[in-house]
Amino acid sequence: MNLEFGRLALVFLFAIIPAVGIALGINSPGLRARIPLLVAFFAGAIPIISLYVPKKFLSGPTGMSPRLDQWLIIVYAFAILLGVVNVVQNSTRKIARRESGWPFSIVLLLGLFATGGAGIYGAISHHGITSLPDGTATPFKWIQDQFFQPLQSTIFALLAFFMASAAFRAFRARNAEATILLFAGGLVMAGRVPLLEFLAVPFPPLQPAAAGASQALGKLTEWIMDTPNGAAQSGIIIGAALGAASMAIRVILGIERGYLGLGRGE
Amino acid sequence: MRTGVLSRASARVPSFAAPLTASLLVLLFRSALAVAPEVSPAAPGDLPAPTSFTAGDRPGDSGNAKPGAERYVDTTAKDGTVYRYEIRTVSAADTSSAVPAAGGTSAASGTVAAALPAGPPLVSDPVASHDNWFRTEKTNSFIASVLFLVILLASIGAAKSGKKIFIRRIAGLNAVDEAIGRATEIGKKVLYVPGSQSMDEIQTIASIAILGHVARATARYGTDLDVPNKDPLTFASAREAVRGAYLAEGRPDLYREEMVNYVTYDQFAFTAAVSARMIRERPAAIFLVGYFFAESLILAETGQSTGAIQIAGQADPTQLPFFIATCDYTLIGEELYAASAYLSREPALLGSMRAQDIAKAIVILLGITGIIAASLGATWFAGLFKTQ
Amino acid sequence: MAGMLDKLLSLDRRWIFLLVLLCVGTPIVLPIGLPVTTTGSTRAAFDYIESLKPGDYVWVSFDYGPSSAPENDPMAEAFLRQCFAKKIRVIVCAFYPLGSLGLATNSLAKVTAEYPNLRYGEDYVNLGYKDGAAAVMRRLGEDIAEGFPADVNGTPLAQLPIMKGLRSIRQVQLVCSVATGVIGEYWITQVHSQIGTPIIIGPTAVAAPKYYAYLNAGQLVGMLGGMKGAAEYEKLLAARYPDMARFYQSTRGFTATKGMDGQTVIHAVIILFILLGNVAYISRRAAQKKGA
Numbered sequence: 001m002n003l004e005f006g007r008l009a010l011v012f013l014f015a016i017i018p019a020v021g022i023a024l025g026i027n028s029p030g031l032r033a034r035i036p037l038l039v040a041f042f043a044g045a046i047p048i049i050s051l052y053v054p055k056k057f058l059s060g061p062t063g064m065s066p067r068l069d070q071w072l073i074i075v076y077a078f079a080i081l082l083g084v085v086n087v088v089q090n091s092t093r094k095i096a097r098r099e100s101g102w103p104f105s106i107v108l109l110l111g112l113f114a115t116g117g118a119g120i121y122g123a124i125s126h127h128g129i130t131s132l133p134d135g136t137a138t139p140f141k142w143i144q145d146q147f148f149q150p151l152q153s154t155i156f157a158l159l160a161f162f163m164a165s166a167a168f169r170a171f172r173a174r175n176a177e178a179t180i181l182l183f184a185g186g187l188v189m190a191g192r193v194p195l196l197e198f199l200a201v202p203f204p205p206l207q208p209a210a211a212g213a214s215q216a217l218g219k220l221t222e223w224i225m226d227t228p229n230g231a232a233q234s235g236i237i238i239g240a241a242l243g244a245a246s247m248a249i250r251v252i253l254g255i256e257r258g259y260l261g262l263g264r265g266e
Numbered sequence: 267m268r269t270g271v272l273s274r275a276s277a278r279v280p281s282f283a284a285p286l287t288a289s290l291l292v293l294l295f296r297s298a299l300a301v302a303p304e305v306s307p308a309a310p311g312d313l314p315a316p317t318s319f320t321a322g323d324r325p326g327d328s329g330n331a332k333p334g335a336e337r338y339v340d341t342t343a344k345d346g347t348v349y350r351y352e353i354r355t356v357s358a359a360d361t362s363s364a365v366p367a368a369g370g371t372s373a374a375s376g377t378v379a380a381a382l383p384a385g386p387p388l389v390s391d392p393v394a395s396h397d398n399w400f401r402t403e404k405t406n407s408f409i410a411s412v413l414f415l416v417i418l419l420a421s422i423g424a425a426k427s428g429k430k431i432f433i434r435r436i437a438g439l440n441a442v443d444e445a446i447g448r449a450t451e452i453g454k455k456v457l458y459v460p461g462s463q464s465m466d467e468i469q470t471i472a473s474i475a476i477l478g479h480v481a482r483a484t485a486r487y488g489t490d491l492d493v494p495n496k497d498p499l500t501f502a503s504a505r506e507a508v509r510g511a512y513l514a515e516g517r518p519d520l521y522r523e524e525m526v527n528y529v530t531y532d533q534f535a536f537t538a539a540v541s542a543r544m545i546r547e548r549p550a551a552i553f554l555v556g557y558f559f560a561e562s563l564i565l566a567e568t569g570q571s572t573g574a575i576q577i578a579g580q581a582d583p584t585q586l587p588f589f590i591a592t593c594d595y596t597l598i599g600e601e602l603y604a605a606s607a608y609l610s611r612e613p614a615l616l617g618s619m620r621a622q623d624i625a626k627a628i629v630i631l632l633g634i635t636g637i638i639a640a641s642l643g644a645t646w647f648a649g650l651f652k653t654q
Numbered sequence: 655m656a657g658m659l660d661k662l663l664s665l666d667r668r669w670i671f672l673l674v675l676l677c678v679g680t681p682i683v684l685p686i687g688l689p690v691t692t693t694g695s696t697r698a699a700f701d702y703i704e705s706l707k708p709g710d711y712v713w714v715s716f717d718y719g720p721s722s723a724p725e726n727d728p729m730a731e732a733f734l735r736q737c738f739a740k741k742i743r744v745i746v747c748a749f750y751p752l753g754s755l756g757l758a759t760n761s762l763a764k765v766t767a768e769y770p771n772l773r774y775g776e777d778y779v780n781l782g783y784k785d786g787a788a789a790v791m792r793r794l795g796e797d798i799a800e801g802f803p804a805d806v807n808g809t810p811l812a813q814l815p816i817m818k819g820l821r822s823i824r825q826v827q828l829v830c831s832v833a834t835g836v837i838g839e840y841w842i843t844q845v846h847s848q849i850g851t852p853i854i855i856g857p858t859a860v861a862a863p864k865y866y867a868y869l870n871a872g873q874l875v876g877m878l879g880g881m882k883g884a885a886e887y888e889k890l891l892a893a894r895y896p897d898m899a900r901f902y903q904s905t906r907g908f909t910a911t912k913g914m915d916g917q918t919v920i921h922a923v924i925i926l927f928i929l930l931g932n933v934a935y936i937s938r939r940a941a942q943k944k945g946a
Contacts, residue, residue: 162563
C-alpha cells in the first residue's frame with residue numbers, strides 16, 4: 001500500500017476527523033454541527049493552497065487537490081443514487097395514493113428502469129453504451145437517439161415560442177432606460193440577420209440599397225455588442241466574481257453556513 | 267532523417283536528496299545559425315549540430331511536468347543531485363544500436379534513443395533540481411488573494427465591533443416576505459428552484475442560503491414549500507437547509523421529506539417536469555434562484571402564465587435578460603451573493619459586503635490606471651497582471 | 655380603436671405561438687436564400703485556423719447537447735472541414751455527456767466521410783466524454799492521458815499514433831470549444847488563463863454576448879456567435895475552398911446558411927410584435943393620461 005503523505009493527510013482530514021467528531025458528537029449536537037464546517041474549510045483551503053504551493057503532495061498527479069476532484073466525482077455517484085431512490089420513492093407513493101398525474105409516474109419509472117437497465121447491460125456485456133461489435137447501436141444508444149435526443153430538442157425548441165411571447169409582453173418603452181434598451185435590442189435583432197434584404201425580396205429595385213443598409217446596420221450591431229455590451233458584461237462578470245470570492249471565503253471560514261442547514265453565521 | 271538526442275552525462279553523489287522529486291526541465295534551443303560551434307565540426311546531413319542549450323529546474327511544476335515539443339524533462343532526476351546533460355546530432359538510419367551512455371548513465375529519449383550518434387556532444391553546465399514552495403508566476407494572484415482576504419477579515423471585524431454598514435435597498439429581497447405572505451393568504455404553495463448546478467457552483471451555495479430564509483418564512487407562516495432539484499448534491503444540501511430551517515423555527519411537525527425532492531439530472535426533462543408542476547399545482551410564489559441555463563425562460567415564462575409572483579436571481583449575465591423580462595423581481599449579478607447578508611443582517615455577512623465594495627473600488631482604480639498606462643505606452647503595467 | 659388595442663395587449667399567447675411556428679417552418683420548406691455578411695470575430699477565428707500549418711494540432715471540444723445542435727453542429731463541422739482540408743491533426747473530446755455519445759461521433763462520421771484519405775488514430779481521434787470539465791482541463795495542462803487515458807473506443811492513448819509526442823495541451827496550437835452553457839468559459843479560465851493555449855469559442859447566440867468581454871480582453875482568438883456565426887464561417891469556407899463551396903451549395907443536409915432564413919423571418923416577426931405591443935401600450939397610456 002502506498003503511504004504517501006498527501007493520501008494519509010486526506011484520510012485524516014476527511015475520514016478520521018469526521019468519524020471521531022461524529023462519535024464525540026453523539027451527546028454533543030454543538031460539536032456535531034461543527035464537523036461539516038471543518039470539512040468545508042479543508043475542502044476549500046486545499047485547492048487554493050495548491051494553486052500557489054507546487055508541492056507534489058498538494059498538486060502533483062496524485063496530490064491532495066487532484067484527489068479531491070476525483071473524490072467529488074465519487075461522492076457525486078452516491079448522490080445520484082440518493083436522487084434515484086428519492087425519485088422511486090416519490091413516484092411509487094404517487095401511484096399508490098393515486099395522486100393527480102399518477103400515470104406519468106408509471107411512465108417515469110419505466111423510462112428510468114429501461115434506460116438504466118440498458119446502461120448496466122452495456123457495462124456487464126463489455127459492449128459499452130455506444131455501438132455493438134457489428135457497428136449497430138447498443139440498446140442504450142438506441143433509446144438515446146430515438147427518444148432522448150428528439151425530446152430534448154423539442155423542449156429546447158419551445159424557447160422560440162416563449163421568446164416571442166415574452167418579447168411581445170415585456171419589451172415595453174416604460175421609461176427612458178427601457179426605451180434605450182428597446183432601441184438597442186431592436187437594432188441588434190435587425191442587424192444580426194439579413195432583415196432588410198428579406199424585406200426587399202418583393203421589391204427587386206430596392207435590393208442593392210437594402211444590402212448597403214444591411215451592411216451598415218451589421219457594423220452598428222457589432223459595435224453595440226463589442227463596446228457597450230462588452231463593457232457591461234465585463235462589469236457584471238467582475239462584480240459577480242468578487243461576490244463569488246467573498247461568498248467562497250465566507251463558506252471556507254464557516255461564516256456562511258446556511259447551505260448546511262445550520263442557520264445564521266457567527 | 268536526422269534528429270537530436272539528449273543524454274544525462276554525469277552525476278555527483280548527492281549530499282541531500284529530497285523525497286519529493288521536482289522535475290528537471292531542459293530547454294533545447296534549436297539554433298537558426300548555420301555556423302557550427304568551435305568545439306566541433308558541423309554535423310553531416312540536413313540538421314546542423316546544436317550550438318547551445320540550457321538545463322534548469324522548472325519552478326512550480328509539482329514534479330509532474332511532461333516533455334514538450336522542444337523540451338526534455340528528466341522525471342528521474344533526484345532533488346539536490348547535480349547533473350550535466352549532453353545533446354548531439356544523431357542519424358536515425360541505424361536504429362539497432364543504442365546511444366553510448368556517457369558517465370555510466372543511460373540515455374533518455376523515447377523515439378530517438380536507439381539512433382546512431384553522428385556528431386560530437388554538447389555538454390550543459392551542471393544543474394540540480396530542487397523542490398519549490400511557491401509558484402512565482404502566480405505572485406500577483408497571491409498578493410491579490412491575500413489583500414482581498416485581509417480586507418474581508420478587517421471589514422468583518424469592523425462590522426462586528428458595531429460599525430454601521432449601509433446596504434442599498436434590494437427590491438427583490440424585500441419582496442421575499444411579500445411573496446410568501448401572498449401564498450399564505452391564498453393557501454397555495456411556494457415553489458423554490460435552486461438552479462440546475464451542483465454545490466461546486468458558488469451561485470448554488472448562495473441559493474441554498476436564500477432557501478434557508480425562505481423555508482424559515484414558510485415554517486413561520488405554515489405555508490407549503492416545494493423544492494424540486496436537478497442536481498443530486500444540491501438536493502441533499504437543500505434538504506438539510508429546509509429541515510434545519512423548520513427545526514430552527516420550532517415547526518418540525520410541518521416539515522415533510524417530499525418537500526425537497528429530486529426530479530432528474532437532465533436539463534430539459536427537469537424543465538418539462540417543473541413546468542408541468544407549475545401548471546398543475548399553480549404555486550402562488552415561484553423562486554428561481556441559482557445558476558440557470560436555457561431552461562430559465564421556459565420556467566419563468568410558464569410561471570408567469572400561471573399568475574404566480576416570481577422572484578429570480580442569477581449572477582451569470584447570460585440568462586438575466588429573460589428573468590428581467592418575465593419575473594416580478596430579479597437579483598442581478600452580485601445581489602445574489604448579497605442576499606444572505608441582506609436578509610439576515612448578520613454583522614459578519616454585512617462586513618463581507620463592505621469588503622466586496624472596497625475590492626471593487628480597487629479594481630476600478632486599477633482599470634483606470636491601466637487605461638492611462640496603456641494610453642501612455644507603459645505596457646509593463648498590463649504585464650503586472652499576467653498569470654502565465 | 656381602444657377596444658382593438660386592449661384586445662391586442664391581452665392577446666392569447668397561443669396565437670403568437672402559431673405565428674412563430676408558421677414563420678420558422680415555412681422557410682425550412684421553401685428556402686429564401688438570403689445573403690450572409692461576415693463579422694470581425696468570425697473572420698479572426700477563420701484566419702487563425704488558416705494560419706496553422708499541416709501537422710499542427712487543433713483540439714475540438716463538443717461541449718453541447720442535442721438541444722442546441724442546430725446552432726452548434728454547423729460550427730463544429732465547419733471547424734473539422736477546415737482542419738481536415740489543411741491537413742491539421744484534430745483531437746475531439748466532449749465535456750457535455752451527450753456531446754460525445756451522439757454529436758461528436760455523428761459529426762466526425764459525417765465530415766470524415768467527405769475526406770476518405772483520413773485515418774482514425776493518425777489524422778484525428780475522438781477521446782470521448784469526461785465528467786468534471788474544469789478539473790479535467792487543469793490536468794490536460796500537465797498530461798492529456800491523466801484527463802483522457804483512452805479514446806472513445808477504449809484504446810489507450812499510447813497506442814494511438816496521433817498522440818505520439820503529444821503529452822500536454824500546451825503543445826496544441828488551438829482549442830475550439832463549441833459550447834452551450836458554462837463549459838466554454840472554463841476553457842478560457844482553466845486553459846487559456848493558466849496555460850496560454852489560444853481558444854476559439856462557438857457559443858449559442860444566447861451565450862454570445864457574455865463572450866464579447868473575453869474577446870475584448872484578448873482571451874479569445876475569435877468567436878462564432880450562434881447560427882449567424884456558423885453561417886458566416888460557412889461563407890468564409892466556401893470563399894476559400896471551391897470544394898466546400900460546391901458542398902455547401904449542393905448538400906441536402908442542414909447548414910447554418912439555410913437556418914439563417916428561418917432566423918431572419920422570426921426576427922422580423924418578433925420585431926413586429928414588439929412594435930405592435932409598444933404602439934398599443936403607448937396609445938393606452940396616452941388615453942389614460944387624457945382620461946385623468
